Amino acid sequence: MKAIQFYEYGDAQTMHLVDIPSPAIGPTEILIRVRASGVNPSDWKRRQGVYQAYEKLTFPAGVGVEASGVVEAVGENLSNSWIGKSVFGFGRNTAAELAVLTHWAELPSNVSFEMAACTPVVFETASRSLAYLGMQADETLFVSGASGGVGSAVVQLARAQGVNVVGSCSHKNSDYLRALGAMPVTYGDGLNIRIRRVIEKTIDAVLHVAGVGIIPELIELVGDPYKVVSVTDFGATQYGARFCKGPPENPSQTLSALAEMLACHKLKMPIEKKFPLADIAKAHQLSEKGHVTGKIILTIEK
Ligand SMILES: NC(=O)c1ccc[n+]([C@@H]2O[C@H](COP(=O)([O-])OP(=O)(O)OC[C@H]3O[C@@H](n4cnc5c(N)ncnc54)[C@H](OP(=O)(O)O)[C@@H]3O)[C@@H](O)[C@H]2O)c1
Known part of the structure; x- marks a missing residue:
């Protein structure tokens, strides 16, 4: 073969x-x-x-x-x-x-x-990260790098749980993120100012999926390193932020839940x-x- x-x-x-x-x-x-x-x-x-x-x-x-x-x-x-x-x-x-x-x-x-x-890797990573952050309905999550595979899954799962989501992406993906239910902001210098322009509410937690060298800025956004979780930057822990690492937890259970969501078109x-x-x-x-x-x-x- x-x-x-x-x-x-x-x-x-x-x-x-x-x-x-x-x-x-x-x-x-x-x-x-x-x-x-x-x-x-x-x-x-x-x-x-x-x-x-x-x-x-x-x-x-x-x-x-x-x-x-x-x-x-x-x-x-x-x-x-x-x-x-x-x-x-x-x-x-x-x-x-x-x-x-x-x-x-x-x-x-x-x-x-x-x-x-x-979908298995991104869905499992998204559900594991959201559980790690302990997000509750009506809370607000900022996702750095929301338009890729993991980001797209996180936005959809968070919205399904009643979590408000602000997500960063390049300009070309703003409408895409809006359609998934997130408030888009472009990444790059001045990120925190742009986030404040789209939402007045407190940001309760941050999921760092993409963006190099921005952990300190993300911590500043929530005021507590514990509320920042990265799935991509091993160095995040040096600032007191947490790293959420694979391998998949409960993979069989996760796949059954994913099959159901895909069948009902609840995950795109x-x-x-x-x-x-x-x-x-x-x-x-x-x-x-x-x-x-x-x-x-x-x-x-x-
Ligand atoms: N720890 C774990 O368990 C775990 C599991 C799976 C994946 N991961 C890691 O998670 C990361 C993302 O995976 P993925 O599958 O989502 O990757 P991906 O599909 O390649 O997504 C990359 C996304 O990052 C965005 N991006 C690029 N530069 C950015 C910046 N400076 N700020 C914010 N966003 C930016 C891009 O948005 P634009 O196109 O709009 O520029 C793109 O949508 C990878 O590092 C991967 O290794 C970790």
Whole structure:
């Protein structure tokens, strides 16, 4: 089967489409024929070696942690009734024709493979971060970097919980954020002044999803470092802010909740661009630029 692999830490060109044997599955895992696989910043950070201090890779290494597809085989502790079902979820080396899922849910009949493949990571991160912040209805959240994958999911989940959301984005995404239910402000110098112009209410908490070197400014906005949580800047803790780190908590429960929300169209995720597996370098390069609206996915023909 065809899969993406890389042989050393490095740039997008280190990845190659190769022919390798089908992966082995553990007793509680499934093997799927992949139809779509989500692209996340963690894919290229892992490939660049950003995580190597605490996550050593064995080379050749695969790429991708989320996918949708059709079940081909099941581990020895699972029922054969899963075989042939359409599913989506978390897995390993999902940028491939065949991949192992460790946690999954059945794909609702009215949800596409593409939509399902790009939502597990961002939805799980969004729900985990909101729980971490302990947001309550009628409180106000500022999301720094609200128009990307995680930001879009956070805005929608927070609004569904009755939380007011102000979110930063570039000018081109202001209408997009407004349509999701957030009050948009552009990021950059003078951010806190612009936030004050759109909302007089106290900002109760901040979720830092994007924006470099702005943790002190975000702390100033809420007046308490504990109320600032970053999912992207490990250095946030040096200012007393908190870092909310994966791996996913309760992944199976999260996927069931996500399946329900997708089936009822309660969660939308625009797909900015689709790439065939062979063009993964282009997909990663686009993600690395840091201005994706919604998500990027890899698709694999049946
Ligand atoms: N800790 C965890 O558990 C966890 C889990 C998942 C992801 N993450 C991390 O979360 C981060 C975001 O992931 P993602 O999937 O949402 O990425 P993404 O889809 O690539 O989103 C990037 C977004 O950042 C915005 N942005 C760029 N520069 C900005 C700035 N200076 N200020 C504010 N916003 C800015 C962009 O908005 P414009 O297009 O409008 O410029 C874009 O919408 C990544 O660092 C990822 O590694 C962490």
